[in-house]
Amino acid sequence: MKASLKVILRDTPGQLRKALEVFENVNANVISVMHVHGEKVGDEVPVEIIFGIPDREALQRMEILLRESGWKVLSIGKIVQLSRITVGIIGHIIGTKSFEEMITKVDELGANVCDFSIRMPAKNIESSALLTFESENNECTENAISEIGKLCEKYGLLLIKPVS
Amino acid sequence: MRKVWSSPNQTGELMSVRVLILGVGTVGKGVLKTILGKPEFSVCGIASSKGYIYSENGLGQEALKQMAAGKKMSDAADFKQGSAMELVKEKEYDVLIELTTTDIKNAEPAFSYMGEALVRGKHLVTSNKGPLALHFHELDSLAKKNECMMRFEATVGGAIPIFSTIRDYLADEKVGSVKGILNGTTNYILSRMFEERIPYATVLKEAQDRGIAEKDPSYDVEGIDAAAKLAIIGASVFGKKNAYSEVKRTGITHVTPEILELAAQRNYRIKLICSADSKGMEVSPRFVGLSDPLASISGTTNAVTIETGSAGPLTLVGRGAGQNETAAAVIADLVNIEKNTR
Numbered sequence: 029m030k031a032s033l034k035v036i037l038r039d040t041p042g043q044l045r046k047a048l049e050v051f052e053n054v055n056a057n058v059i060s061v062m063h064v065h066g067e068k069v070g071d072e073v074p075v076e077i078i079f080g081i082p083d084r085e086a087l088q089r090m091e092i093l094l095r096e097s098g099w100k101v102l103s104i105g106k107i108v109q110l111s112r113i114t115v116g117i118i119g120h121i122i123g124t125k126s127f128e129e130m131i132t133k134v135d136e137l138g139a140n141v142c143d144f145s146i147r148m149p150a151k152n153i154e155s156s157a158l159l160t161f162e163s164e165n166n167e168c169t170e171n172a173i174s175e176i177g178k179l180c181e182k183y184g185l186l187l188i189k190p191v192s
Numbered sequence: 193m194r195k196v197w198s199s200p201n202q203t204g205e206l207m208s209v210r211v212l213i214l215g216v217g218t219v220g221k222g223v224l225k226t227i228l229g230k231p232e233f234s235v236c237g238i239a240s241s242k243g244y245i246y247s248e249n250g251l252g253q254e255a256l257k258q259m260a261a262g263k264k265m266s267d268a269a270d271f272k273q274g275s276a277m278e279l280v281k282e283k284e285y286d287v288l289i290e291l292t293t294t295d296i297k298n299a300e301p302a303f304s305y306m307g308e309a310l311v312r313g314k315h316l317v318t319s320n321k322g323p324l325a326l327h328f329h330e331l332d333s334l335a336k337k338n339e340c341m342m343r344f345e346a347t348v349g350g351a352i353p354i355f356s357t358i359r360d361y362l363a364d365e366k367v368g369s370v371k372g373i374l375n376g377t378t379n380y381i382l383s384r385m386f387e388e389r390i391p392y393a394t395v396l397k398e399a400q401d402r403g404i405a406e407k408d409p410s411y412d413v414e415g416i417d418a419a420a421k422l423a424i425i426g427a428s429v430f431g432k433k434n435a436y437s438e439v440k441r442t443g444i445t446h447v448t449p450e451i452l453e454l455a456a457q458r459n460y461r462i463k464l465i466c467s468a469d470s471k472g473m474e475v476s477p478r479f480v481g482l483s484d485p486l487a488s489i490s491g492t493t494n495a496v497t498i499e500t501g502s503a504g505p506l507t508l509v510g511r512g513a514g515q516n517e518t519a520a521a522v523i524a525d526l527v528n529i530e531k532n533t534r
Contacts (some may be wrong), residue, residue, distance in 0.1 A: 048474055050306060053278055084522075090331075114458055114460070115478065115479075116451050116454070116455060116462070116479060118446050118447070118448055119446070121434070126378035144337065145457075147448075147450035147451075147453070147454060148446075149450060154448060155450075155453075156448045156450035158451075158454045186442070186447075186477075187445045188447075188451065188462060188476075188477050188478060188479055189273065189478055189479065190460075190478065190479045190480075190481070191371065191463075191465055191475070191478045191480045191481070191484065191486070192369075192371070192466070192467075192480060
């Protein structure tokens with residue numbers, strides 16, 4: 029997984045190399061290093077390091093090792109890359125609990141509904157809606173689409189999925 | 193592979209490949225027109241639902257020309273009333289070209305014609321979706337057992353060479369998935385609904401007036417035609433055993449101009465997409481991102497994207513139906529058989 033660390037270093041040669049010794053201990057692999065000179069105070073400068081690390085446990089070990097060694101850690105954490113998925117729903121959506129149930133279900137699966145747009149051309153005519161949710165991984169996305177599909181079936185709605 | 197009749201005649205020339213054509217509708221006439229200009233083939237028999245004409249040494253060119261131009265077969269001097277099965281079962285020929293009307297419920301009588309020809313060791317070319325969608329593996333087994341070639345390029349995507357691309361060009365590739373737009377009528381309707389922001393029923397009527405949709409449009413708009421084509425892909429590329437019944441199918445009848453407009457605002461188009469991989473097969477209206485080549489396919493055009501291991505995605509675009517296009521696919525299959533069996 030990808031993670032980021034923001035740590036305060038003294039702006040003197042060899043400081044970064046010392047900090048990176050911890051990376052070797054937890055099998056982390058540096059992707060990029062950025063000195064944030066705009067936030068420099070005295071001879072201390074924040075450094076942001078993006079790196080790959082095997083899992084959350086290794087990330088926790090890294091944080092403990094850094095703090096035990098006396099490094100000032102400003103932030104450390106997994107970089108979450110959310111993918112945004114939009115599905116279409118056609119049918120008599122309003123007046124049923126279909127949409128409410130969809131949001132609850134998507135939420136339970138760890139995804140997050142972030143947008144909803146609807147067109148209602150006239151009374152008794154089917155509505156057309158877009159439902160957008162954010163998801164951390166493919167499994168979560170597939171489960172969410174599958175559950176939305178089941179609810180569409182239950183309420184007699186047409187679900188339009190993305191092609192892949 | 194079983195060789196076609198290729199012994200030289202008295203003057204030392206190779207004899208033509210003898211072709212038996214079942215079905216003289218639009219595609220049949222197109223095939224006749226093209227085959228007349230190819231001396232390596234000779235049409236020895238033609239059959240329709242009403243009867244047949246047959247000559248072991250090949251039918252006269254003039255009679256064939258007239259038939260290709262629209263003259264009724266029953267007006268021919270040597271027309272005989274009888275079943276096409278008589279020809280398939282009892283007469284001599286090298287390749288059966290089966291072009292009769294598709295029946296997706298029981299695939300008959302075409303399935304019986306094809307089975308009988310393969311049992312007799314005759315090569316087979318067809319544009320008929322029903323028998324392949326419902327009985328692909330039975331026919332394929334018969335072809336292999338009797339050392340015959342079975343070619344069916346015209347069943348899916350008209351002139352687009354889907355199966356020959358997978359079979360020949362991608363012979364060393366593992367195909368991960370196939371997805372595409374394989375029904376021109378529904379793509380025309382969705383394209384027009386998007387362009388004009390008009391309801392499904394209005395565009396359907398326009399399509400019927402223009403001869404793009406049938407009077408009973410259910411075969412197209414409910415995704416049945418697309419499902420039959422997808423089943424052939426599923427069976428032949430991914431080895432699906434009960435391919436047609438396994439296809440999840442949703443048509444386009446509930447798609448609204450409003451959803452097309454909302455989708456456009458998010459840079460999507462809505463297309464009736466056929467998709468198949470080792471997990472399953474589905475025909476349904478889907479959102480297609482503008483960066484996908486399928487998003488720009490409009491009107492009656494067909495397109496298919498073949499996802500491969502090392503070659504990546506390969507998208508083929510072409511006319512999915514029409515007399516000349518389907519005939520071209522049939523003739524390409526016939527030429528392929530001729531080249532591989534001489």
